[in-house]
Amino acid sequence: MQGANVLTKYLGAIFDLDGVLVDTAKYHYLAWKQLADRLNIPFTKEDNEQLKGVSRVKSLEILLSLGSKNYTENERKQFMDQKNETYVRYISHMDESEILPGVVELLNQLKRKKIKIALGSASKNSGLILKNTKLQDYFDAIVDGNDVSKAKPDPEVFLLGAKKIGIPANQCMVFEDAKAGIEAAKQAGMLAIGVGTQENLPNADILVKNLEEIELSEL
Ligand code: BG6
Numbered sequence: 001m002q003g004a005n006v007l008t009k010y011l012g013a014i015f016d017l018d019g020v021l022v023d024t025a026k027y028h029y030l031a032w033k034q035l036a037d038r039l040n041i042p043f044t045k046e047d048n049e050q051l052k053g054v055s056r057v058k059s060l061e062i063l064l065s066l067g068s069k070n071y072t073e074n075e076r077k078q079f080m081d082q083k084n085e086t087y088v089r090y091i092s093h094m095d096e097s098e099i100l101p102g103v104v105e106l107l108n109q110l111k112r113k114k115i116k117i118a119l120g121s122a123s124k125n126s127g128l129i130l131k132n133t134k135l136q137d138y139f140d141a142i143v144d145g146n147d148v149s150k151a152k153p154d155p156e157v158f159l160l161g162a163k164k165i166g167i168p169a170n171q172c173m174v175f176e177d178a179k180a181g182i183e184a185a186k187q188a189g190m191l192a193i194g195v196g197t198q199e200n201l202p203n204a205d206i207l208v209k210n211l212e213e214i215e216l217s218e219l
């Protein structure tokens, strides 16, 4: 959809992080792939698609289901820690060049219009990513995997974001690239703006290929 108009009756904007503001899926993939290789589990880039927007625990569950062995809770915890260590090594080298197209322009437009901005991410690493890409100062509130107990599609992360910026849920718009995130936004009663394709995000209220396509119209 070209030049999607998002009406400025929305006073809050909540952004997913991975896949919306930055392309970290490649680092998640490399880190999970390293673990999968060690465990002799076949794991491809296509398999990695299933992990987008999904919590770390659930991601590991999906990865292990591609193999045939069972692991104890303790082993699974170690696997997650090892994957995260590898992932953090990758994201430690990130900088502003990895911000996705249209992100900075949209954040600046929202600021000018005095629309409150929150992060609503499943990641427990959002602090490091926002710091390295120098995006952190745009946010009035940050809610990530460290703050919530229920993963998307549960609406908890977005409802908490709305609460932190003091805007009612029905006046918030959510920018999301994952199906589970679109479900979460809709369950929260927010406008769900999908960043992706009709095929991946059939339930989005508005669909754009990337944030360059968003235009905030004056009412
Ligand atoms: C989501 C990603 O934003 O965060 C998922 O799309 C990831 O792929 C999840 O599993 C949790 O991230 P982290 O950084 O806490 O392992």
Ligand code: MG
Binding pocket: 016, 017, 018, 019, 020, 052, 053, 176, 177, 178, 181
């Ligand atoms: Mg995402």
